[in-house]
Amino acid sequence: MNRTLAVVVGTCLSAILCACSSEPSSDAQPEERHVWSEQTDTLDRARQAEQTVLKAAEEQRRALEAMED
Numbered sequence: 001m002n003r004t005l006a007v008v009v010g011t012c013l014s015a016i017l018c019a020c021s022s023e024p025s026s027d028a029q030p031e032e033r034h035v036w037s038e039q040t041d042t043l044d045r046a047r048q049a050e051q052t053v054l055k056a057a058e059e060q061r062r063a064l065e066a067m068e069d
Helices: 002-019 037-068
Strands: none
C-alpha cells in the first residue's frame, strides 16, 4: 500500500511540475489572440484609415491653397 501511494504521489508531483514549467508548449500560437481580438483589429484598421483620410485632406488643402496663389 505504501509503495502504491508513493507511486501515485510521485506521478502527481511530476504532472504538476510539468504543467508549471516555464517552457512554451509546442502547440502555443506565436501571437496570442483574445476575446476582443477582432474588435481591436478593427479599431487598428480604422485608425490607419483615419490617418490616410487626414493625409489626403491635408494634401487637398495644400493643392487648393496653391491654386489660390
